[in-house]
Amino acid sequence: MYNISASESGDKMLGNERKTIGVFAxxxxxxxxxxxxxxxxxxAYDLGYNVAIFSNFLGYGExxxxxxxxxxxxxxxxxxxxxxxxLPDTMLIKGYKxxxxxxxxxxxxxxx
Numbered sequence: 472m473y474n475i476s477a478s479e480s481g482d483k484m485l486g487n488e489r490k491t492i493g494v495f496a497x498x499x500x501x502x503x504x505x506x507x508x509x510x511x512x513x514x515a516y517d518l519g520y521n522v523a524i525f526s527n528f529l530g531y532g533e534x535x536x537x538x539x540x541x542x543x544x545x546x547x548x549x550x551x552x553x554x555x556x557x558l559p560d561t562m563l564i565k566g567y568k569x570x571x572x573x574x575x576x577x578x579x580x581x582x583x
Contacts, residue, residue, distance in 0.1 A: 490553035491521040497561045499526035544570035549578045
């Protein structure tokens with residue numbers, strides 16, 4: 472898990488006062504990912520956190536689909552996340568994990 476919250480602005484992603492944890496996975500509807508995401512959401516609720524799940528499907532081996540699927544990594548406003556959980560063993564789309572990591576690095580550098 473990455474802890475990227477270093478400012479007060481990262482606490483209102485979902486319109487409430489709770490901090491938000493971003494979860495990145497591929498195929499969140501599959502059994503392993505679904506159970507893990509449910510567990511994360513349950514524990515986060517107990518601790519007073521929001522959870523935002525960013526999931527894609529597979530690119531079906533076609534470049535145009537894989538480009539679109541990997542761009543799910545660019546959807547969230549990373550500055551509004553207080554932490555990130557990645558499920559890298561589920562990330563089969565080429566470049567998906569590296570895009571997330573690059574977005575995290577950018578936020579960390581901006582906050583320095």
